[in-house]
Amino acid sequence: MTYSGPIPQLGLGTFGRTGDAGVEAMLKAIEIGYRHLDTAQSYDTEKQVGETVRRSGLRRDELFVTTKVADTMLDKEDFLPSVERSLATIGVDQVDLLLIHWPSQNDQVPFEDYMLGLAEAKNRGFARLIGVSNFPIADLERTRKLLGEGAIATNQMEIHPFLQTPKLRDYSRAMGMPLTAYQPLAKGEVNADPSINAIATKHGVGPSAIALAFLMGEGHIVIPASGSEANLRANYAALSVALSPAEMDQMRALNRGYRRIDPAKSPRWDDQE
Numbered sequence: 001m002t003y004s005g006p007i008p009q010l011g012l013g014t015f016g017r018t019g020d021a022g023v024e025a026m027l028k029a030i031e032i033g034y035r036h037l038d039t040a041q042s043y044d045t046e047k048q049v050g051e052t053v054r055r056s057g058l059r060r061d062e063l064f065v066t067t068k069v070a071d072t073m074l075d076k077e078d079f080l081p082s083v084e085r086s087l088a089t090i091g092v093d094q095v096d097l098l099l100i101h102w103p104s105q106n107d108q109v110p111f112e113d114y115m116l117g118l119a120e121a122k123n124r125g126f127a128r129l130i131g132v133s134n135f136p137i138a139d140l141e142r143t144r145k146l147l148g149e150g151a152i153a154t155n156q157m158e159i160h161p162f163l164q165t166p167k168l169r170d171y172s173r174a175m176g177m178p179l180t181a182y183q184p185l186a187k188g189e190v191n192a193d194p195s196i197n198a199i200a201t202k203h204g205v206g207p208s209a210i211a212l213a214f215l216m217g218e219g220h221i222v223i224p225a226s227g228s229e230a231n232l233r234a235n236y237a238a239l240s241v242a243l244s245p246a247e248m249d250q251m252r253a254l255n256r257g258y259r260r261i262d263p264a265k266s267p268r269w270d271d272q273e
Helices: 019-032 046-055 076-090 111-123 137-147 166-175 186-192 194-203 207-217 229-240 245-252
Strands: 036-038 064-069 095-100 127-133 155-158 179-182
Touching: 019 046, 019 229, 036 046, 046 064, 046 076, 064 076, 076 095, 076 111, 095 111, 111 127, 111 137, 127 137, 127 179, 137 166, 155 166, 166 179, 186 194, 186 207, 194 207, 194 245, 207 229, 207 245
Parallel strands: 036 064, 064 095, 095 127, 127 155, 155 179
Antiparallel strands: none
8 A cells, every 4th residue: 555645654763762872863863864753742752852853954844753742631721731841842833743642541531622632732833733642443533523534644553563453454544544653563573573584585674674664565654663773774674675465465464463552541442342
């Protein structure tokens, strides 16, 4: 499936990229070619992302910056002030994409309150695009009814070759909304899979590039995280890989519903029904 959306399809997750070492890793990623930095209020990397943007030598419009509103900031009185603090911390007037990080557990904060707050953040110019993260289909339907068709740019979810979320994938395709895959390499576990390694050998790349190329071939955005130059380069190589239909089918066969991120606050996942 060909992706042609406004969000760079290969980005860099910045969880764990704190301090000076975090900035240096992000600058190395930009030197390699990455143009999409994904942060969040809860990552404690917004400051490092801002420093990277300033030191990169690129124009602001050449770097795509995503941040996320924490589930502890969803109340009406907290939401917009938290976004303004994020902008100040990053040092920008506007982020390219603003997401709800997690839906409020059991609707402790009314759904309408924070989703209308997200729309208001866009209206005020705090974000060019808005989206969500960790939203099951039920919440996406609520979002569509509240904000209208096409209001959100993406839904960021744990997706990797071992967790392909077919119900959510098919729903999102029908809506014309790409998914963004976080932990797309299953925290490096793809590197040990024999099937992925066999395909990687054929293409002369590492297994991470195959996993990412597969997810991008499914139409997803991917945001692998790494502080290692070797891994940053190995992941970036995915952009030069085109998997055959047979290889895509081989990769699809690896799905086993293996979920790594499932805190108590998680909604009911569609693939668990």
